[in-house]
Amino acid sequence: MTGVNPSPPVRRLGDRLFAGSARGAGIAILVVLAGVAAFLVVDSVPALVAPAADVPGGKGVFSYVGPLLFGTVIAAVIALVVATPLGVAIALFLTHYAPRRLAQGLGYVVDLLAAIPSIVFGFWGIFWLAPRMVPFYAWAEEHLGFIPLFAGPASATGRTMLTAGVVLAVMILPIISAISREVFAQVPTLHREAALALGATRWEMIRMAVLPYGRSGVIGGAMLGLGRALGETLAIALVLSVSAGTMTFNLISSTNPSTIAANIALQFPESSGLDVHTLIASGLALFALTLVVNVLARAVVNRRADFSGAN
Amino acid sequence: MAKRIDISDLDIFYGDFRAVADVTVSIEPRSVTALIGPSGCGKSTFLRSINRMHEVLPGARVEGKVVMDGQDLYGADVDPVDVRRQIGMVFQRPNPFPTMSIYDNVAAGIRLNARRMAKTDLDGLVERSLQAANLWREVRDRLNRPASGLSGGQQQRLCIARAIAVEPDVLLMDEPASALDPISTLAIEDLMTELKERFTIVIVTHNMQQAARVSEQTGFFNLSSAGQPGRLVEFDSTEKIFSNPEQKATEDYISGRFG
Ligand SMILES: Nc1ncnc2c1ncn2[C@@H]1O[C@H](COP(=O)(O)OP(=O)(O)O)[C@@H](O)[C@H]1O
Ligand SMILES: [Mg+2]
Secondary structure, rough: OOOOOOOOOOOHHHHHHHHHHHHHHHHHHHHHHHHHHHHHHHHHHHHHHOHHHHOOOOOOOHHHHHHHHHHHHHHHHHHHHHHHHHHHHHHHHHHHHHHHHHHHHHHHHHHHHHHOOHHHHHHHHHHHHHHHHHHHHHHHHHOOOHHHHHHHOOOOOOOEEEEEHHHHHHHHHEEEEHHHHHHHHHHHHHHHHHHHHHHOOOOHHHHHHHHHHHHHHHHHHHHHHHHHHHHHHHHHHHHEEEEEOOOOOOOOOOOOOHHHHHHHHHHHHHHHOHHHHHHHHHHHHHHHHHHHHHHHHHHHHHHHHHHHOOO | OOOOOEEEEEEEEOOOOOEEEEEEEEEEEOOEEEEOOOOOOOHHHHHHOOOOOOHOOOOEEEEEEEEEOOEEEOOOOOOOHHHHHHHHEEOOOOOOOOOOOOOHHHHHHHHHHOOOHHHHHHHHHHHHHHHHHHOOHHHHHHHEEEEOOOOHHHHHHHHHHHHHHOOEEEEEOOOOOOOHHHHHHHHHHHHHHHHOOEEEEEOOOHHHHHHHHHHOEEEEEEEEEOOHHHHHHHEEEEHHHHOOOOOOOHHHHHHHHHO
């Protein structure tokens, strides 16, 4: 060893500024999140400790929030089940089947859907979609009535849970398809050509190289979409015909649970005192639900992280 | 089963740009044919036109004939997918499917062929292919691990195993060792010597010693000037090309005077 002094690594000002602001931003997010959580918890307490009879509905806060939570999940699940395959299919069409010019135009139109305010979707749902769904609901009750989802009685207005879910699906479609399109377009040529050179048809190439590579991105897109679906307020408030306290898997009747966000929007203007705290408690439930969903999504993505193609 | 390939008057285009012109050559079965030449002279382009991979790029097309054992590969009724199932390809950069395990990578082509195969048969085929690619001993304990965890040389041998698992007639290799260390390179050269017993092999290489070591026939591609199409300047037995080439350009290139 010669007598060379190991010089301490130089920390440049720019590095320090960047590290500092990145750390600051990270901490700020946590602080805001903690603040929101603390607010929700503190303001829910009065509803949680109040005598059951004083809470709206008269059976306590859990009986009030439960059906709302149920309705929220059902509507969001319908939206996801409809929108994910459709969004993935659109993204695949745009990236791998459509001629370039058409793909650009169509991609633009789909992105435009994302910019439409939800109230417009609400009006579309109630005035256009709902009446057109009525004949289908009648048919479903008659022929598929043995499935609990279509038990009926079929709604005469079409303002059902299924209609609401479909409206939500249209709303989250651009999110899912835009993110899927992005990840599908990023699949390295190398991997696509590996499949083609083995004698894969275009669809086989997509199954071998594109879908597995884009999997975590699609899940991420679906989760963003789910986030929007869980929190959507106005469209649901307009479209869904609700009766307080219902819990049913029947998707085609006029008797539906509301969703948390829509219920808050509808009830809040006429609430005061304990009613407000009850609504906030339902907000806390929504907050918790979103966290759980995100943790689950992350677990799904990480489960096969070794195989993600990111390494 | 190894097959011979007869190429005549082949022109290869990217849109309006003619990248390769006028190639006429015969490739013998059960032998290694090496293609050498300076960068950009169209070796990869030519190689990719043999298994119809060239045309997957937008605007890319060829004119001329590529005939394998009497069948015109560019015939109107020929599906490029079938051509690629008969003519396997190994790329310059190792490209195993990162989302698949080692086992699934090797099985990928077999599963494509939609042959229903018993699990034990498939296991056997995967093992034989990995053995043929000299990779079996290194990976037999971790067949279910992701392929992306292998070293570059191992990944390239995995790609070779994947290509030969479907028993192609011809194997095309585009600078298969150029991204690899010397030991992996030797491993792949040894492998080629073994594989030519069963396959017709065409290899593009930048490395002249490699061409001299592994091949029976050598073709020299050259470019007269930038913007001009590349041409097959000379094609002969490897021995002849490296000892006594007909063309001045070939001699200059192999003696390192340009390129
Ligand atoms: N995807 C492409 N689009 C347009 N031109 C290309 C493309 N790939 C290669 N070329 C052109 O074709 C010619 C031959 O390239 P290539 O076959 O890659 O040469 P080599 O493999 O001998 O280095 C070059 O002029 C190159 O610029
Ligand atoms: Mg090349």
